[in-house]
Amino acid sequence: MLRHLLTILLLAPLSAADPLDIPRLDGIAIDGSGEDWGERGYHISALSWATQWGPLPRALPDPADQALDMRLGWDDHGLLLCVELRDDRWHAADQDGALYTRDSLELFLAAADGTGLYQPVIGPDAGAAHPVARCFVHQRAGRDITVEWKMSSQDGRRLIEARLPWAALPLVAQVGALCSFQVLHNDWDGPGSNRRAAWAVPGEPAGKGRRVLRLAGAPGPASDTAISLAPERWRRL
Secondary structure (H helix, E strand, C coil): CCCCCCCHHHHCCCCCCCCEEEEECCCCCCCCCCHHHCCCCEEECCCEEEECCCCCCCCCCCCCCCEEEEEEEECCCEEEEEEEEECCCCCCCCCHHHHHHCCEEEEEEEECCCCCCEEEEEECCECCCECCCEEEEECCCCCCCCCEEEEEEECCEEEEEEEEEHHHCCCCCCCCCEEEEEEEEEECCCCCCCEEEECCCCCCCCCCCCEEEEEECCCCCCECCCCCCCCCCCCCC
């Protein structure tokens, strides 16, 4: 069963904003190094944050405590991501299906109209109790979606590479095709300290909507827009 965050966040009507052009990238190996990317990809470096159930704080966290830098691309097989996460203390959930409740990266991919939606959640390695990074895909019953991914660890950083498969969507991977995408970066430093950041969607209320991406041969302008998420209860499908 899909988790409750497959919700109004991505089921809201699409933003009226123009689709963002995501470049085709060939020669990307999903090995957790990021070396194949060079300077390529559509760059996103600005997400802002909110506590999950309380009032918004007055200041952004120290970048060493919660920060994300992400690049997007595509090839014949899927949407490509290279994501660097930064945190000063890493925590992981005990259960794979609950990875989103601790430090994690949540990814949502669907066709442009929202059909075929699935949600991979990647959780980091976090000390002796959780020495191995994990990925769990929330998806509707009867589907069997496998995400190709790899994470590497260094000091306070986690570098994630992933390929989210087109095969799970009613989409032909070619220039001009549209899909919809959202990313959530979760930071947990103890009970009551949940912080969540998302990619801003112009024209949508805080915490709702998804970005529409257009598969292109070259990238559009880099995105540096951020928006704070208002605390919000999520409803089940």
